[in-house]
Amino acid sequence: MDHETRRSIVFIGSECYPFVKTGGLGDVMYALPKALADMNCDVKVILPRYHCIPAKYQEKMVYRGSFDMDLCEDGRSYYVGIMEYVWDGVVYDFIDNDEFFSYGNPYTNLVDDIPKFCYFSKAALAALNYMDWIPDIIHCHDWQASLVPVMLRTLFGGTALSNSRSILTIHNLRFQGVYNIPTIRYWTNLPDYVFNVDVFKTGYEDANMLKAGLAYADIITTVSETYAGEIQTEFYGDGLDAHIRHHSGKLRGIVNGIDVVQWDPDNDPKLSTAYNIKNVLNNKKENKKALQEELGLEVDEDKFVIGLISRLTNQKGLDLVNEVLPGLIDGNTQVVVLGTGDSYYEESFRYFETQYKGSVCSCIMYDEGRAHRIYAGADALLVPSLFEPCGLTQLIAMRYGTVPIVRETGGLKDTVEPYNMFTNEGNGFTFDRYECGLLYDAINRAKTLYFTDRSDWDEMVKRDMAKDVSWSASAEKYRELYMELKPAFE
Numbered sequence: 452m453d454h455e456t457r458r459s460i461v462f463i464g465s466e467c468y469p470f471v472k473t474g475g476l477g478d479v480m481y482a483l484p485k486a487l488a489d490m491n492c493d494v495k496v497i498l499p500r501y502h503c504i505p506a507k508y509q510e511k512m513v514y515r516g517s518f519d520m521d522l523c524e525d526g527r528s529y530y531v532g533i534m535e536y537v538w539d540g541v542v543y544d545f546i547d548n549d550e551f552f553s554y555g556n557p558y559t560n561l562v563d564d565i566p567k568f569c570y571f572s573k574a575a576l577a578a579l580n581y582m583d584w585i586p587d588i589i590h591c592h593d594w595q596a597s598l599v600p601v602m603l604r605t606l607f608g609g610t611a612l613s614n615s616r617s618i619l620t621i622h623n624l625r626f627q628g629v630y631n632i633p634t635i636r637y638w639t640n641l642p643d644y645v646f647n648v649d650v651f652k653t654g655y656e657d658a659n660m661l662k663a664g665l666a667y668a669d670i671i672t673t674v675s676e677t678y679a680g681e682i683q684t685e686f687y688g689d690g691l692d693a694h695i696r697h698h699s700g701k702l703r704g705i706v707n708g709i710d711v712v713q714w715d716p717d718n719d720p721k722l723s724t725a726y727n728i729k730n731v732l733n734n735k736k737e738n739k740k741a742l743q744e745e746l747g748l749e750v751d752e753d754k755f756v757i758g759l760i761s762r763l764t765n766q767k768g769l770d771l772v773n774e775v776l777p778g779l780i781d782g783n784t785q786v787v788v789l790g791t792g793d794s795y796y797e798e799s800f801r802y803f804e805t806q807y808k809g810s811v812c813s814c815i816m817y818d819e820g821r822a823h824r825i826y827a828g829a830d831a832l833l834v835p836s837l838f839e840p841c842g843l844t845q846l847i848a849m850r851y852g853t854v855p856i857v858r859e860t861g862g863l864k865d866t867v868e869p870y871n872m873f874t875n876e877g878n879g880f881t882f883d884r885y886e887c888g889l890l891y892d893a894i895n896r897a898k899t900l901y902f903t904d905r906s907d908w909d910e911m912v913k914r915d916m917a918k919d920v921s922w923s924a925s926a927e928k929y930r931e932l933y934m935e936l937k938p939a940f941e
């Protein structure tokens with residue numbers, strides 16, 4: 452491999468669209484490798500072969516080999532199968548083991564997930580050695596793959612892989628993979644010296660898998676510049692702020708993009724009427740009416756339709772939404788919610804639907820097709836998050852000419868330029884402090900523009916559709932980062 456011109460990269464993570472996706476990580480694991488392959492990088496993605504991957508993909512996987520791997524402290528070893536699927540210039544290798552991957556959707560709870568991802572991290576590295584595919588860069592994602600940088604420099608220290616460099620990307624610092632030290636020591640058989648406060652140890656007797664990965668990775672990235680700064684503060688640091696400040700010299704923020712082929716209103720089989728920047732003003736109305744009809748809302752193209760597509764957790768600012776929602780229902784406004792998550796929020800949104808029949812629709816489900824139709828049919832999309840590492844829904848919304856209303860945090864701050872009524876610039880409506888009055892005000896500013904100055908609103912819709920939300924700029928930044936990282940021992 453010519454190290455000056457080309458890089459080989461393996462992505463290791465726990466989910467990847469279209470095989471298995473629960474959130475933004477799944478989107479990134481699909482779109483970034485594809486964008487890098489288009490930039491002449493040699494890319495492989497390693498994933499668990501979960502049973503919940505649809506049969507149409509399982510059937511296309513080809514057996515690539517298998518071996519037994521030592522894993523635990525007491526010498527217990529496990530089968531590692533490799534099933535391969537090549538698609539769009541990217542090689543996907545699925546780690547096969549029924550004991551770990553036959554249940555869950557794909558996650559269950561930490562009792563099962565800790566051993567599952569200890570096994571997966573080691574199996575991914577062992578599979579690379581087995582296939583004799585030694586990448587320049589091992590790019591790991593979130594806590595589920597965060598043992599990889601640690602194992603690379605310890606258990607795999609003397610192997611061919613030791614020349615590879617590692618990058619760990621934080622997609623969400625909230626999830627860290629914390630469990631008691633004896634359990635993680637048992638399932639990894641890592642040496643004693645890593646169970647200290649600089650690497651694994653946290654609290655009195657717990658081990659934190661993400662913390663260890665951050666200590667050992669050659670580079671840490673996170674998914675926006677603002678979030679890279681925020682996670683060094685106590686409020687956003689989730690207990691790791693001091694650790695991250697200590698390692699801040701190797702921390703970078705690179706904002707996510709979206710796959711603009713997967714998300715293209717002009718070529719989206721899930722929509723009733725295709726549209727582009729030239730015909731958006733007419734054709735988006737058709738999608739709005741189709742959405743209203745699909746959801747049993749009053750069909751009226753003049754209503755202001757607000758969408759919310761989200762995991763229903765407190766991260767997403769839903770406490771604020773619960774506070775302001777009754778005040779939004781004024782006869783001219785409709786609210787559409789799509790999401791699953793905490794039962795508290797599921798119930799409150801169900802309650803609002805019953806209370807405001809015809810104006811509020813709460814779809815408590817995960818439905819890819821409906822998500823597309825909401826992006827296309829809504830006028831505005833709400834993302835009032837408490838914290839948001841990057842956020843993809845506001846990017847997809849802009850691509851679909853739907854104006855985002857967001858809190859100025861993390862990637863939301865980096866991707867949505869606030870509307871300036873004097874210069875008629877900007878992409879959406881924003882507010883800063885986490886307060887329901889400020890969210891209410893931001894939504895009302897959006898409604899005021901929509902109802903009183905439609906031509907300025909329409910210009911913003913077109914500006915949003917014209918904005919570059921693709922991966923091209925950010926994938927180039929990752930490629931530059933890969934080029935900067937020279938082999939460990941040259």
Ligand code: ADP
Pocket residue numbers: 473474475476478760761762789790791816817818819822841842843844845
């Ligand atoms: P997070 O990763 O924190 O969940 P992101 O904004 O980064 O949030 O990514 C969310 C992704 O998941 C988007 O592609 C969004 O469209 C999708 N999504 C979230 N909830 C649902 C749902 N209930 N049905 C369909 N897609 C959903």
